Amino acid sequence: MTLAVGIDLVDVGDVRSALSEHGSRYLGRIYTPREVAESTTGSAVDPRRLAARFAAKEAVMKTLAPAPGDAVPWAQIGVHQPAAAAPWVQLTGAAQALARRRGIEELALSISSERERAAAVAVARGREPQ
Amino acid sequence: MSGATQDTVRQVLADQGRLATSAHELAPSDSLYDAGMTSHASVNVMLALEDAFDIEFPDRMLNRNVFETIDAISAALEELTGAEATA
Numbered sequence: 001m002t003l004a005v006g007i008d009l010v011d012v013g014d015v016r017s018a019l020s021e022h023g024s025r026y027l028g029r030i031y032t033p034r035e036v037a038e039s040t041t042g043s044a045v046d047p048r049r050l051a052a053r054f055a056a057k058e059a060v061m062k063t064l065a066p067a068p069g070d071a072v073p074w075a076q077i078g079v080h081q082p083a084a085a086a087p088w089v090q091l092t093g094a095a096q097a098l099a100r101r102r103g104i105e106e107l108a109l110s111i112s113s114e115r116e117r118a119a120a121v122a123v124a125r126g127r128e129p130q
Numbered sequence: 131m132s133g134a135t136q137d138t139v140r141q142v143l144a145d146q147g148r149l150a151t152s153a154h155e156l157a158p159s160d161s162l163y164d165a166g167m168t169s170h171a172s173v174n175v176m177l178a179l180e181d182a183f184d185i186e187f188p189d190r191m192l193n194r195n196v197f198e199t200i201d202a203i204s205a206a207l208e209e210l211t212g213a214e215a216t217a
Contacts, residue, residue: 008169010169014168018170021177022177025177026173026177029173029177054173058170066194068193069193069194070193071189071190072193
């Protein structure tokens with residue numbers, strides 16, 4: 001059985017800067033529409049919630065352990081956390097293909113955030129890689 | 131490798147890379163990740179480079195290799211801008 005863990009820490013200020021400078025282009029390149037919707041209250045996108053999701057994406061990415069030349073677009077790792085529910089991951093495209101090659105069958109996430117920092121841990125479990 | 135391309139890359143890294151070492155002092159083959167570029171900083175760098183060069187990195191270039199060094203970034207940019215110039 002394979003077991004992998006990943007962790008990441010994100011400065012909310014970096015997300016705030018990206019939103020301010022690049023707006024919808026940043027959101028479209030990095031996040032799924034559902035992630036953006038879950039990070040929005042009224043018409044305002046919350047950079048702290050985006051930062052938490054980005055930290056989780058990177059934590060998951062580390063469990064996938066891509067080779068330096070493997071291209072895995074960030075939006076192909078979807079991190080979802082409906083209100084008052086545990087976060088979960090949806091992989092598509094290259095991320096999903098890489099998880100299959102690594103033998104990953106389950107992914108668990110834990111996310112934490114405060115005003116200016118967000119962190120996430122991901123644990124991947126599955127059979128031995130092919 | 132165009133000096134102008136590399137100069138612009140260095141300035142973007144200085145502005146967005148959150149490096150522990152000055153981007154203007156790094157060797158072209160030095161690892162940017164070892165110099166302190168975080169995962170989200172690499173996103174900010176990517177978006178700023180796209181603005182500066184009026185290009186979009188295709189999905190196939192969204193990998194660690196492309197953003198590892200100043201040389202690697204410059205080569206990717208010259209591939210993208212050169213391809214557009216001959217289109």
